[in-house]
Structure formats: C-alpha cells, structure tokens
Ligand SMILES: Nc1nc2c(ncn2[C@@H]2O[C@H](COP(=O)(O)OP(=O)(O)OP(=O)(O)O)[C@@H](O)[C@H]2O)c(=O)[nH]1
C-alpha cells in the first residue's frame with residue numbers, strides 16, 4: 001500500500017514509513033492551568049501542569065513519526081523548560097483561547113514547512129507512550145482529518161490534518177461530537193490508552209499514575225507524597241525520602257513484595273520501574289491523598 005500523502009510504500013504488515021508529523025501542543029499559563037485539579041492537589045497544581053506538559057512533549061519527541069513539536073504558550077517558565085526538551089516555542093495570541101492558539105501554531109508550522117502534516121495534541125497526557133502515539137498517527141495518516149477521543153469518550157486529545165488540509169480545531173468540553181460532525185474521522189484503534197489519558201481531575205490523575213507516568217510527573221508526584229525525592233536519570237536510580245527523612249531507594253527490599261510501603265498512616269505508594277525506553281518510567285500509584 002502506497003501512503004496517501006508521503007508516497008511511501010507501506011511494508012506489508014509493517015508500519016507506514018516516512019509519515020512525519022509536526023505536533024502543536026497548547027499550554028495555558030501555569031498560574032491558571034488545570035484549575036479542575038486544584039481541589040485534589042492544592043498548591044501543587046502549577047507544578048503538576050508543567051510536569052504533565054514535560055512528559056507529553058518528551059513522549060511526543062520520542063515518537064518515530066514526530067518530526068517536531070511546537071508548543072503554543074505565553075508562559076515563559078514553561079516555554080524555557082519545554083524548549084530544554086527540544087520543543088519549539090510559539091507565543092500565544094493573547095486571550096484568544098485554545099482553538100485560536102492551535103490555528104496559530106499550525107500556521108506557524110506551515111509558514112516554515114509548507115504542506116506539513118499537523119496534529120494538535122493536548123499538553124496533559126503524562127502517561128504518553130511513544131509507541132502508542134506512533135500507532136495513532138499511523139491510523140490518522142490515511143484521513144484528511146482525524147481525531148482521537150479522550151479516555152472519558154467526551155473530549156479529544158489529538159486532532160490531525162494531512163498536508164494542505166486545515167486543522168479546523170473545535171476543542172473544549174464535548175469536542176468529540178463536534179470534531180466528528182465537522183467531518184474528521186474518529187480513530188478507533190485499541191490499546192492506545194496513554195494517548196487518550198488526559199488529566200483534568202484527581203480521579204484522572206490516579207488513573208494516569210496507575211497507567212504509569214513519565215519521570216517528570218512521577219518525580220513531582222512523589223515529591224508531593226513524601227518530604228522529598230531524589231532521582232538520578234544517569235544511574236536510573238532514585239529514592240523516596242519518608243517523612244522522618246528515611247531514604248527508601250526504588251525497588252529496595254524496604255518495599256514489600258508488592259512494592260507497597262506505608263509512607264504515612266493511610267497513605268500507600270507503589271514505586272516500580274518497567275525500564276521502558278531511555279528514561280526510567282516510574283509507576284507511582286498513590287492510593288489516597290489526591
Ligand atoms: N495556548 C493555550 N493553551 C490552552 C488554552 N486553553 C487551554 N489550553 C491548553 O489546552 C489543553 C486542553 O485544555 P484543558 O484540558 O481544558 O486544560 P486547562 O484549561 O489547563 O484545564 P482547566 O483549567 O481545568 O480547564 C491543555 O494543554 C491546556 O493547557 C489557551 O487559551 N491557550
């Protein structure tokens with residue numbers, strides 16, 4: 001099968017080749033981002049919003065089908081941290097909202113790379129796994145426009161547009177129905193939970209932690225759960241410092257067989273590593289507190 005717009009020949013049974021995407025990731029100023037999460041995480045909200053964006057951008061840049069990531073934001077601190085991961089930062093047109101930001105980002109991409117295939121993806125996907133994003137983008141690449149519904153089946157986490165097709169975003173609330181009504185094809189593939197798992201509420205955060213989050217969110221969440229947290233990406237080791245300052249290394253026997261240890265009465269944390277990819281992916285499940 002010849003790829004509809006790259007002309008690449010799809011290897012029989014293999015994946016689409018040469019389908020390269022530019023991603024537009026919108027990010028609100030951290031001071032006001034993730035307001036629905038405030039009830040669950042309190043003052044940690046801005047730090048978590050940044051950690052979500054960092055894991056989203058890092059996961060996207062590690063995906064074989066992604067050529068580049070453009071973050072549309074007015075937040076200088078967030079922009080600096082995300083640029084450090086390799087994203088290109090575009091200033092948001094002030095106070096025009098999410099969809100205008102996405103249109104602005106897509107136009108900026110195509111100003112530099114005319115005819116680029118563009119996909120908009122929310123910045124709140126902390127469990128994002130590159131292989132799952134690859135499958136989503138491959139599925140999207142056979143449609144002029146396509147979208148992926150969020151885990152709740154109400155919103156949208158990704159909207160794609162083939163070269164020379166306008167993105168025409170309509171994010172916000174029940175956007176799944178709007179994107180479908182606009183003619184975008186719904187991507188229905190299974191086993192891409194990490195690309196659907198956006199985090200708006202404490203329950204969403206627990207679900208993402210159970211799925212396994214990237215190191216930025218894991219580190220931040222662990223810091224929220226314990227007095228401090230050390231992590232060394234070089235030696236791929238780390239420890240959670242308990243309230244009394246006791247360092248408990250990851251995977252240490254100090255954790256019981258199931259990797260569970262009581263940090264404080266009623267609070268339980270599971271830390272385990274699946275060693276996936278270049279970064280230590282820490283599955284940190286906090287059963288309470290959020
Ligand atoms: N650049 C930009 N990004 C936005 C804007 N509004 C929302 N976003 C981003 O769009 C994505 C999806 O939005 P939401 O899930 O509603 O995120 P949020 O607005 O921080 O969350 P709430 O405050 O709880 O509504 C997130 O990555 C937001 O940061 C905007 O006006 N400009």
Ligand SMILES: C=C(OP(=O)(O)O)C(=O)O
Nearest residue numbers: 155156171172173175200
């Ligand atoms: C912007 C969106 O996310 P949410 O409404 O869940 O914040 C959306 O799903 O279109």
